[in-house]
Amino acid sequence: MSEIEVSVLSDIACRLGEGPTYDARIDTLFWFNIVECKLLEHPLSGGETRVHELPLMASALADIDEERQLLVTETGLQIRDRATGRLTMLAEVEADRPDTRSNDARPHPCGALWFSTMSKTSEERAGTIYWFFKGEVRRLFSHITVPNSICFSPDGAIGYFADTRENRLYRVACDPETGLPVDEPVLTVDGNQMPGGIDGSVTDAQGTIWNARWGGARIDAWSPRGELIRSIRMPARQISCPAFIGRDARRLVATSAFSGMDEEARKADPHAGKTFLIDLEVEGRLDPPVLL
Template sequence: MAASILSDETCELGEGPTYDPATDTLCWFDILASRMLEKKLSGGQTRIHQLDEMASAIATIDGERQLLLTETGLHVRDATTGKLKLHMSVEAANAGTRSNDARVHPCGALWFGTMGKKAEAGAGAIYWFFRGELRLLFPAISIPNSICFSPDGKTAYYTDTAVNLLYRLDCDADTGLPLGEPKLFVDRRGDRGGIDGSVVDRDGVLWNASWGGGRVDAYAPDGKLVRSVPVPAVQTSCPAFVGHAADRMVVTSAAEGMSAKARRADPHAGKTFLLDIQVNGRHEPNVLI
């Protein structure tokens, strides 16, 4: 195996892994089960926090607070008690949508996506949030994914997994706002494996989880595929850099929509893995609310 099992807790839809170097803790989500999971990279049990609604991403505000992205908006979470306080509503009146992929820009702005709970065509969007301000960036997105940024903050990436085209666009390094129109970066139409979550390392290499492809693909800044790392679960969903030097990588996976036969053929579906590779990663910046 090219990966070891970091957590054998099976997620229906594992997503949103985020590592906090200050506590050596990885947090991730089982979106459909409204669960947040956390585990020390050094070992120990996986802790499970049952939530009142679907959530998909978390970012550090400071040593005491986190920002949690849920189906109703952005919530400030007390890192010690887990208590949530609504910070800003986003599509809260629309019971048919939920949150999905998200990533913090190097300046501290948050890009995040929403989508239909049944992945309805064009039901979602991608938003920008920074210092209390919210803007709609891209409407009519079916499955927003691969939100990530170059280390200097001058390039942003995103996809609609339903279309399977990965885009890049110029970005204001000081605000995280897009500049100009998106340009095609990678065309994966017809490929076995949808473009799911992504992260970008210190060298500008984009690492993408291939949903249905059972692998993580690495693309150079010019869009060339430079490496594929197999993962022992077909529905790989999102990678994250971990470790105090950000030199390791984890990836979540999902068992969503799989028949009993498919689950028997894919016994590790929904588990979270540590890849047997070294990477030149970087830690996520704090979000500025």
């Protein structure tokens, strides 16, 4: 376990902090407090964290262009106007399912988007991973309880995803031009012999998978073949998702959560729900805009 210095980037504690996304256009980190319907915005050049109230649950954000962002929400994909915050529905997905919400998501290098849904009560096998590209939505993988770890190799030829409840990470061959799977998923990491569950992940410029261990108070780095490279101790137990930040993508941040903790657990885990900066130089990479 590496003893890397980790500091608090934002001390706003989120019940379910998730979906950190760095916006190089404005040098700003965005993330969500999913169950409390909030979008958080933190300028890396300095200043306070802004909290935007949302009219529904949302869990992930992607860049579109200078005027618009794409939000993954409990009723589908919505366009957010950067200037006003106004939301406009782009594609309804499970809008008729009040029992489900969105969860993990990541743009593919070609500009497609993989995004997921799950039960609001974590019902077994109620989750799904979808693909969106240039206006089309397709269902990719179903019967997942807590879909997470959506990320891709730098060349777009491999996609990754996990079921946190199952605690297994899978890889699948993809068409680099479309981001669609072209084969069956293959088990890459079985996390059941380690503390915590496989949660959100990002891949760096070398294809290393940086994974948040929910309940494990750590971030793990895995090779594309599923070999553990290193682990970094984190100051909160429920680490949810990492992200690369900076226009050179040389730093890592990670969100966390205090979901499910009672008063005693919160006292024992005082940094739960905060967002952290990891003092480790990495060869990260930034996600491309999503092509509508």
